[in-house]
Amino acid sequence: MAAPKEVGxxxxxxxxxxxxxxxxxxxxxQPGHCLLLNKDRITAGDGVKAHDLEGKAAISxxxxxxxxxxxxAAGINTAFVKIASPTAFVSKKCDMIPIEWVTRRLATGSFLKRNPGxxxxxxxxxxxQETFFKDDANHDPQWSEEQIVSANFKINGLTIGQDEVDYMRRATILVFEILEKAWALRDCALIDMKIExxxxxxxxxxxADVIDSDSWRLWPSGDKRLMVDKQVYRNLTTVTAADLDTVKRNFAWVKDQLDHLKPTVHHKVVVFMGSPAxxxxxxKIAKAARELGLDVDLRVTSAHxxxxxxxxxxxxxxxxxxALVFIAVAGxxxxxxxxxxxNTSYPVINCPPPSDKMVQDIWSSLSVPSGLGCATVIYPDSAALMAAQIIGLQxxxxxxxxxxxxxxxxxxxRQADKKLRNQV
Known part of the structure; x- marks a missing residue:
């Protein structure tokens, strides 16, 4: 593929x-940035099987x-910046860690071969969660965490040790679980996926890198026979033009479905204050709640x-x-x-304002008549977190x-602890 001089x-x-x-x-x-240009190319088996697939670059x-x-939107730290053209995107420049991080919800594919029974x-x-060293010549061998730590990779001045491995493991599983919940909105089961x-x-x-239909197994309605991912291509013993059209249609379907993965619930957190004071x-409650992506209204009214x-x-x-949460601010x-x-079936959180009679105000919020289910917290960020936990159910x-x-x-x-350890 010839190198272009300008894209987008x-x-x-x-x-x-x-x-x-x-x-x-x-x-x-654009200092500190690079451009990733996709190819109209699909491969499998470390490139042993490869075909041109017109339109794949734009879909990917x-x-x-x-x-x-x-x-x-979820707050994951990513290198992705924005689309630059139909087939390219701008990314923060970074040096890649030569490990594939794979998360699995169901046992299938290579896992079954490596784990008979x-x-x-x-x-x-x-x-x-599994890890594989990126090495095409040796078919990306599986590595343990101990191997990754012992490799002592130095990437852009950062030594990849146990702290970094622990972070990436947790982040990998979280990325999977976020996308798993997103795909569930379209009755699609995310079976496994790889990231870097x-x-x-x-x-x-x-x-970093790319997450597209080459990166995961996706089964509509949880049915393997309906798979719409790259495995369809991997499974082909011979590849016809009609087969490639099927693969392309699957990829395009996945791309279109992603437009419908935004949460559909209309939520609100309403902060009632008993006094303008x-x-x-x-x-403070509203600020903490909005930082978590909550839609907040402030109202002044008195129950008395x-x-x-x-x-x-x-x-x-x-x-x-x-989805609705009421936060009552009154002492x-x-x-x-x-x-x-x-008078409501929605959750209510008491968060009394600070005062010189805080103990009495807290007791007033805690000692409620039977049949009522108010929760009580003291700090504004605690009220916001509790509201987010409730809204997060939907x-x-x-x-x-x-x-x-x-x-x-x-x-x-972990970073503070690492810094302290290095000072000793």
Whole structure:
């Protein structure tokens, strides 16, 4: 494939690397970035089987972009930036870690060959994670975590040790679970998938390379006979033009289905404050909630002084939202949370504002009449997190942002511990 000089208005620099299905070019006018150009090429068996497939580059490019947009919306750190042309996209420049990270929900394919006695369809709970060293000459041998750590890879100044392996393992499983939940919206079972990571010049580990229909097994309705992924091509002993058309239609179908993987639930978190004086506290709740992707409204009303108005506002939200959480901010004989809880079937969270009588205010929120189910938290971010956990039961992107937050907190602790260990 001849090297072009310009793609999508981007002037290309040197060819950094060329693989079986893509080329990677430097972007001299975009420091720190590169361009990945897909090929109209499909391969299998380390390139032993290969065919031209007109239109595949554009389908793969769109599929990859849609997948990465989902993952970026969830908060995953990725190298993907944006589509540059119908067949190319811009990425942050990073050096690749030569490991394929594979996650499996069901036992099939090569796993069965390597693990005789395990029946096809055996379900892994939690998902099983495997690693393979990228080495075409030796057919990408499976590696243990100990082998990866012992290899002492130095990528863009970062040594890949146990801390980095632990992060990538957790991130790999999380990426799979996010996309698994997304595909479930279209009654498609994500069976397994592979991803790769790179390290940017600042030493950050990023989800990189490409995720398209070459990257996973996808079975509509969980039925292997309906597979729409690259395995259809792998299974062909002879390849006709009609076979290639079938593969292309499958890939195009997957690309189109990705447009329907956004959460369909219409959610709202409503923060009721008993007094305008509580607005600062409520704004902190709203800020933390919005950072988790929640849609938040702030309202001022008093259950004691304007009971009918409070219930009217509550009922308006009940009539227009499928997933709904009320947060009651009131102290001094909190009636707001209990009144809401006694008149709605949606969850209510008490989060009293700070005051010099905090102990009494908390007790007021905790000691509610029988038959009421208010929860009570003290801190604004705790109220936001609890609301997100409730909404996340129906919205996989909110669920994913919570999981990513946990991943990043754990990684930050590991990095702080690593820095301290290195000082000793």
């Amino acid at each position: 208005g981007y002037k290309l620099g040197k060819l950094i690397i060329e693989g079986k299905t893509k080329q990677v070019f430097d972007l001299p006018e 490019n769109q599929t990859n972009a849609k997948v990465f947009e989902i993952l970026k 395990v029946p096809e369809g055996f379900r892994f709970t939690p998902p099983k 990571f790179g390290v940017d010049p600042e030493g950050n580990i990023l989800l 509580d607005q600062e506290h409520c704004q 002084k304007a009971t009918e108005e409070t219930l009217r506002i509550m009922q308006q939200y009940e009539d227009t939202h499928g 001094r004989s909190n009636g707001l949370g209990p009144v809401l809880s006694g 919205d996989y992107l909110v669920w994913a942002r919570l999981r990513v937050k946990q991943l990043h907190m754990a990684a930050a602790l």
